[in-house]
Amino acid sequence: MTDFQFETGKEFAVAMDARDPLSDYRNRFFIPQHAGQDCVYLSGHSLGLQPKSAAAYVQQELDDWAALGVEGHFRARHPWMPYHDLLAEQTAAVVGAKACEVVVMNSLTVNLHLMMVSFYRPTPSKHKIVIERGAFPSDQYAVKSQLHYHGYDPATSLIELTPRPGEACLRDDDIVSLIAHSGNDIALILLGGVNYATGQAFDIEAITQIGHAKGCIVAFDMAHAVGNLQLSLHECGPDFAVWCSYKYLNGGPGCVGGCFVHERHAHSTHLPRFTGWWGHDQESRFEMPSTFEPMFGAEGWQLSNPSIMSMSVLRASMDIFHEAGMGQLREKSVSLTSYLEFLLHANASAKFSILTPKESTRRGAQLSLRIRQHGHKLCDKLAEEGIVGDWREPDILRVAPVPLYNSYRDVFRFVQRFSELMV
């Protein structure tokens, strides 16, 4: 719960923006335009906005490619061969890991499969996978296909955590007790850091602890958590985590994703893994040896030489994250989302409810609103006015004020028009 003192008037939003130490960061991003004005963009959980600096970062690589051709691998201003290293420290800082535990590569679902190849090791007596009911479809497909691949049937080997009747979110206690109860059969626990639909943040530390006590591999899909929550993956200790970089991390559509492998597995060369040359020891990679020797840590899971253009955009955004700091960003985020919640409560109506947990420790920036009737139409009407949330069938409007580029006035304007347009 929060102890903020909010007020309902517009002057309050204006005053909060004036006092916000992060307010200038908004000017570092392109805000989509509508009728000559900034949109109220509340879809950063879906696609983050473009840093104005991104073009220069990409241009640098285009220029080096033009001037140097293949030599750019070694002689570019930021040589392409170790280019992903430029992102390691900042990525580690954002997820609370050591640099050797993270790597930027591929895209989320690909990384999820690569990780499951190594860490989902079912046996006849311990083969089940735990996910959230209604997990993001790609995660469901990936997990079910892994079960099939190993000869198991999702009908009997997949456990889907389900909220209690009449509740929208899972109770932390229920998750822990299910694992405590059924953990002996469970090979892998894979939950979202933040559930994409409800916005619920899970207790990574508690789930990891009980999962490990039961001998399970514990993993998180951080798509909606990275760049949103203040994380400490190393200390909380899950075995692996994966994420994409185009949501809160503003890496641009289809941007290269990320992966965390806990340090305890850094030397686990016995783990089966799907390998490629970019995961091979950097010293001898270009000697083209026929025997694979993995790089130390998460980098050893790389397959291919990565997209420099895509990573250059991500660098532009990560430099901004580094400057602002996750601590400050999260502080503003908690305040901004609490303000959104406060205004929604002030305009309470039987026509909608908030699904996301009330406690700020159990959510990130996003609030999910269940709209009883005609919600899709409402979402469309808002969009026609340049107020951008997103709609999830059958009845959820997701809105996320993002601390890097959203203002208190954005939140005010959203709630004002939301309440007026609700029929």
Ligand SMILES: *Cc1c(COP(=O)(O)O)cnc(C)c1O
């Ligand atoms: C956004 C998202 C994805 C998208 O996967 P891609 O492989 O990046 O297309 C997958 N899972 C979750 C939980 C997501 O939020």
